[in-house]
Amino acid sequence: MTTTAxxxxxxxxxxxxVEAITLCGSHRQGTSDVYSDRDIWVFCHNDQPISxxxxxxxxxxAGADCEILFEGRDDTLxxxxxxxxxxDTEVLNLKFLHTRVLTSFxxxxxxxxxxYLEDLENYATMxxxxxxxxxxxxxxxxxxxxxVDTIGDWLLPPLASRYASTYWRSxxxxxxxxxxxxxxxxxxxxTELLAQTGFAQAGALPPPRKWLLSPRILSALPExxxxxxxxxxxxxxxxxxxxxxxxxxxxxxxxxxxxxHTVELYAGMWWRGVFTERVPHLARHTGRPDLLAxxxxxxxxxxxx
Numbered sequence: 001m002t003t004t005a006x007x008x009x010x011x012x013x014x015x016x017x018v019e020a021i022t023l024c025g026s027h028r029q030g031t032s033d034v035y036s037d038r039d040i041w042v043f044c045h046n047d048q049p050i051s052x053x054x055x056x057x058x059x060x061x062a063g064a065d066c067e068i069l070f071e072g073r074d075d076t077l078x079x080x081x082x083x084x085x086x087x088d089t090e091v092l093n094l095k096f097l098h099t100r101v102l103t104s105f106x107x108x109x110x111x112x113x114x115x116y117l118e119d120l121e122n123y124a125t126m127x128x129x130x131x132x133x134x135x136x137x138x139x140x141x142x143x144x145x146x147x148v149d150t151i152g153d154w155l156l157p158p159l160a161s162r163y164a165s166t167y168w169r170s171x172x173x174x175x176x177x178x179x180x181x182x183x184x185x186x187x188x189x190x191t192e193l194l195a196q197t198g199f200a201q202a203g204a205l206p207p208p209r210k211w212l213l214s215p216r217i218l219s220a221l222p223e224x225x226x227x228x229x230x231x232x233x234x235x236x237x238x239x240x241x242x243x244x245x246x247x248x249x250x251x252x253x254x255x256x257x258x259x260x261h262t263v264e265l266y267a268g269m270w271w272r273g274v275f276t277e278r279v280p281h282l283a284r285h286t287g288r289p290d291l292l293a294x295x296x297x298x299x300x301x302x303x304x305x
Contacts, residue, residue: 003087004038007094010061012130017048018059019099020136022126029125031211037084037091041126043135046100052081055096060085102139110147112158114209117196121205124148148205155200160260163193164271171249171274175294176282178239187234188213190252191227197259198223226255242294249275253299272299 001009011018025039026032042059044050080097105119124143128136147154166189174183195213196206198221211217213231218224230251237244256269275298283291 002089003085004040004090004092006061007085007087007092008040008129011042011059014061015059017045018130019043019045019133020128021130022128022136024095024122024126025093026211028127029207029211031214031217037093039093039095040129041095041097043099043102044096046098048098050081050096050098052083055081055083055094059094059096099135102136106139106142106146110150110154112155112162117206118208120147121208124205149203151200151203151205156197159193159197159200163190163197163260166190166193167271168274168278171279174239174245175242175279175291180239183239183245184234187248187252188231191230191234194223194252194255194259195221195227198227201259223255223258226258230255242290246294246298249299256299269299276300 008021011021020043022041022043023039024041026036027038032038080095080101082093082095085092085094102123105123108116110116110120120143124140124147126136126140131137166186170183170186170190173179173186192209192212195218199206202221204220206212207217213227215224215228218227221227230248233248233251237248239245253269253272260269275295279291279295279298283289283295
């Protein structure tokens with residue numbers, strides 16, 4: 001029996017305060033590789049004090065062939081604590097938390113906050129390893145009904161709104177100000193928002209941000225190849241070359257046309273008006289006729305298909 005299996009068995013049989021154990025992270029998602037640790041979340045009774053000292057002395061089997069990899073966390077009572085255990089076969093990432101953390105999360109209204117989306121993906125899809133009283137099953141059913149099955153209703157509208165506001169900011173930084181790093185950051189965020197939209201359109205929870213733009217994750221979307229190509233083009237584009245920047249926005253528009261076709265776009269892809277209205281106005285205001293010619297070749301505003 002591996003050290004990991006011994007740890008889980010010890011928690012299920014000999015630690016009465018443990019209510020449930022789940023598998024999270026890349027091993028649950030199917031994205032693990034030789035560098036991945038194994039994320040195990042241990043849900044404890046709400047009246048069980050949790051500390052790093054308790055986790056290392058009471059929650060691990062005696063004589064376990066492992067080494068605790070300390071990360072400088074303060075040894076105080078908290079709602080959760082994390083320890084990394086170097087076992088004979090892998091790094092075991094053990095997160096100990098009170099069940100009320102999951103209950104409190106489940107009571108939140110679904111929203112676009114990146115931490116909320118990542119937690120939702122973890123909580124709703126974590127694989128149950130030990131749940132004798134059905135605590136995890138009950139919470140996951142609630143999340144499925146209130147947040148997962150309705151994802152298109154509550155996530156797509158704010159995604160479109162965030163996308164629109166980021167779009168015109170990116171144009172200003174990339175074409176008007178030629179701010180290389182700022183533009184690349186904003187353009188990457190636009191691509192992330194389109195990827196999240198693709199998953200939401202498919203009725204799926206967006207994966208964690210660190211995996212969101214991975215080609216092997218994007219391959220699950222019909223637009224995945226186009227999004228990957230868009231990222232490649234982004235990293236080849238310099239803000240000192242306006243035609244190249246404009247080429248990126250034309251490629252972006254092609255992906256928009258395939259993804260943004262919901263009723264949330266009440267005015268069509270109105271943000272493209274930054275090229276037909278704002279840029280020409282600023283061209284006259286700043287005395288830059290070159291921007292007028294550039295705007296003529298830009299993606300045009302219109303109604304989403």
